[in-house]
Amino acid sequence: MSTKVLVLGSNFGGLTAALALKDELGPDVDVTVVSPSDRFVFTPSLIWVPFGKRTFEDISFRVDRTLDAHGVHFVHEAATHIDPTAQTVVTESGASHDYDYLVLATGFRNDLDTVPGIGLGGHASTITTVPDAFAAARDWTRFLEDPGDVVIGATQGAGCFGAAYEFLFNTAYRLKRAGLDKKVKLTYVTAEPFLGHFGIGGLPHGEQLLGMFTRMNGIETITNAAMESVDERSLRLSDGRTLDFAWAMVVPAFRGQDVVSAVDGLTDDRGFVAVHDTYQSLKYPHVYAVGVAAAVDVPWTTAVPVGVPKTGFPTEQQAHAAARNIAAQVRGEEPVVHKAFGDIPALCVMDAGNNGVIILADKMMPPRKHGVLIPGPQAHAFKLAFEKYFLWKSKHGYVGLP
Numbered sequence: 001m002s003t004k005v006l007v008l009g010s011n012f013g014g015l016t017a018a019l020a021l022k023d024e025l026g027p028d029v030d031v032t033v034v035s036p037s038d039r040f041v042f043t044p045s046l047i048w049v050p051f052g053k054r055t056f057e058d059i060s061f062r063v064d065r066t067l068d069a070h071g072v073h074f075v076h077e078a079a080t081h082i083d084p085t086a087q088t089v090v091t092e093s094g095a096s097h098d099y100d101y102l103v104l105a106t107g108f109r110n111d112l113d114t115v116p117g118i119g120l121g122g123h124a125s126t127i128t129t130v131p132d133a134f135a136a137a138r139d140w141t142r143f144l145e146d147p148g149d150v151v152i153g154a155t156q157g158a159g160c161f162g163a164a165y166e167f168l169f170n171t172a173y174r175l176k177r178a179g180l181d182k183k184v185k186l187t188y189v190t191a192e193p194f195l196g197h198f199g200i201g202g203l204p205h206g207e208q209l210l211g212m213f214t215r216m217n218g219i220e221t222i223t224n225a226a227m228e229s230v231d232e233r234s235l236r237l238s239d240g241r242t243l244d245f246a247w248a249m250v251v252p253a254f255r256g257q258d259v260v261s262a263v264d265g266l267t268d269d270r271g272f273v274a275v276h277d278t279y280q281s282l283k284y285p286h287v288y289a290v291g292v293a294a295a296v297d298v299p300w301t302t303a304v305p306v307g308v309p310k311t312g313f314p315t316e317q318q319a320h321a322a323a324r325n326i327a328a329q330v331r332g333e334e335p336v337v338h339k340a341f342g343d344i345p346a347l348c349v350m351d352a353g354n355n356g357v358i359i360l361a362d363k364m365m366p367p368r369k370h371g372v373l374i375p376g377p378q379a380h381a382f383k384l385a386f387e388k389y390f391l392w393k394s395k396h397g398y399v400g401l402p
């Protein structure tokens with residue numbers, strides 16, 4: 001009888017883990033992906049959605065078809081209950097699925113409690129999920145009809161600073177193109193202790209470079225900021241300052257999915273799965289977690305808490321590591337791949353509308369030997385090309401490609 005692996009989540013981590021498992025074990029493994037989304041979404045392009053630069057079709061594809069073509073079953077339902085002792089997962093319809101190994105690639109949900117007033121139904125847009133990004137597109141259109149000051153920010157505990165910067169510079173670019181740059185005050189408010197910290201402790205010359213980018217675009221910046229709430233047309237900071245705006249976009253902190261955090265002893269207090277460097281759960285050796293769902297320790301203390309950016313490249317690396325380690329366990333061996341999150345190379349592009357910065361470092365977390373930021377229009381061109389390449393690669397299931 002073949003080994004049964006259930007993978008929860010069908011995006012970066014889930015798709016890669018499922019296909020890598022098939023590559024490792026072929027017919028000896030029966031892989032099923034469970035997900036409420038039957039489309040793979042290239043999240044890095046959500047920053048362009050509010051400006052009408054991308055439709056949902058542009059940045060997504062039918063993941064169930066890709067999985068089917070590679071012999072992976074797909075259950076188009078959210079998981080609602082995980083029992084790691086009985087080794088079963090219940091889905092929305094009430095169906096129960098048993099497993100020998102479970103891979104959690106369930107990503108995040110927005111933490112909308114820490115700073116009330118962000119996201120759908122709130123007063124500040126966000127762009128971190130598909131519905132939020134399309135709601136932000138409506139808000140941007142309304143803003144253009146009646147423009148005023150703009151605030152872009154990232155709350156305490158946020159980790160996705162790259163997206164906040166990308167959105168900031170894309171907004172500056174769009175304001176310029178709309179002839180509004182001289183009329184609109186644009187402010188960036190961040191929990192980071194200094195510009196260019198990015199939640200990874202900064203990189204050489206990063207603070208100067210981000211300082212130059214913000215000055216060039218006439219952007220006011222407030223670092224070390226904790227937010228209190230977003231009210232109608234104003235952002236209240238914990239130190240009592242208030243920033244008025246006609247439109248705001250704020251990146252919140254993330255939490256793990258409730259179905260994962262409900263499992264006894266599985267997660268940290270933010271709902272992320274505590275893992276070894278094999279990506280096995282500390283408590284349940286047959287449960288793995290990859291990507292945003294896996295917990296990462298923040299290796300420093302800052303005046304205002306900042307999270308760690310769990311980006312696409314480490315997610316893929318973790319998914320490959322989990323697949324190889326499950327294959328080893330199936331063969332009766334010890335898990336073979338030990339790869340701490342902090343030791344995975346950093347490879348990212350910060351888009352700035354018609355410009356940008358390529359970010360390269362030998363490790364996600366310091367101490368590092370090498371780290372470099374390469375600014376210039378080639379970064380924008382690289383991000384455009386990378387989007388097309390990544391969607392092509394993922395749609396065809398070529399997860400072995402870089």
Ligand SMILES: Cc1cc2nc3c(=O)[nH]c(=O)nc-3n(C[C@H](O)[C@H](O)[C@H](O)COP(=O)(O)OP(=O)(O)OC[C@H]3O[C@@H](n4cnc5c(N)ncnc54)[C@H](O)[C@@H]3O)c2cc1C
Nearest residue numbers: 009010011012013037043044079106107291292310311312
């Ligand atoms: C706005 C934005 C911009 C970004 N830009 C970049 C960038 O430029 N470069 C970069 O490297 N990274 C970027 N990232 C980070 C990147 O998107 C993540 O690293 C990546 O999405 C992590 O993949 P994941 O599979 O862990 O989680 P996700 O992509 O969040 O996928 C989670 C999956 O879990 C599924 N799921 C949710 N709940 C359940 C449930 N109950 N049961 C089963 N399945 C469930 C979802 O449907 C989804 O398929 C960005 C992120 C955001 C939000």
